[in-house]
Amino acid sequence: MADGKTLHCSVLTPDGQVLDTDATFVAIPAHDGEIGFLMNRAPLLCKLGVGELRIDAGAAGHRFFIDGGFAQMLDNKLTVLTSSAEAAANVTASDADAALRDALAMPGGNADAIAARDAAVARARARSRMAAGR
Structure with missing residues (x-):
């Protein structure tokens, strides 16, 4: 698809390369909101958050939950470097709901525990949104 209207997208995890394709549009969950990429975008380096990575590659599309x-x-x-990239087909509402229940039940006795609980809740809610958006 390298037709002059695409950008090249690579998704890498510690386990290896998850995706390597040309795309017309990519949306990533940055730590402070979603960022969209088209061809000829200005250079950028950003920290990722938790959420859905969307890659439009012509007729094909790819969706991943990244953390x-x-x-x-x-x-x-x-280039997307992430600790995990789970295919959207593997993200289910029942698993996301169970993860949210578990996260909300986590103790919050000190600042570290509260931060861990908040991160787990945010991760579970992002998974729920992704599962609902299928």
Whole structure:
């Protein structure tokens, strides 16, 4: 699809390369909101948050649930480095609801425990949104 209207997108985890494709549009969950990428976007390096990574590759599309990391856009190449990238087909509402119940039940006795609980709740809610958006 390298037709002059695409950017190249690579998604990498510690386990290896998850995706390597040309895309017409990519949306990533940055730590402070969603960022969209088209061809010829200005260079950018950003911290990722938790949420849905959407990649439009012509007739095909790819969706992943990602959990933090970094993204770099340079010379029409977007590289996404994340600790995990789970295919959208594997994210179910029942699993997300169970994760949310577990997260809400976590103790919050000190600042570290509260931060861990808040992160788990945010992760579970992002998974629920992704499962509902199918």
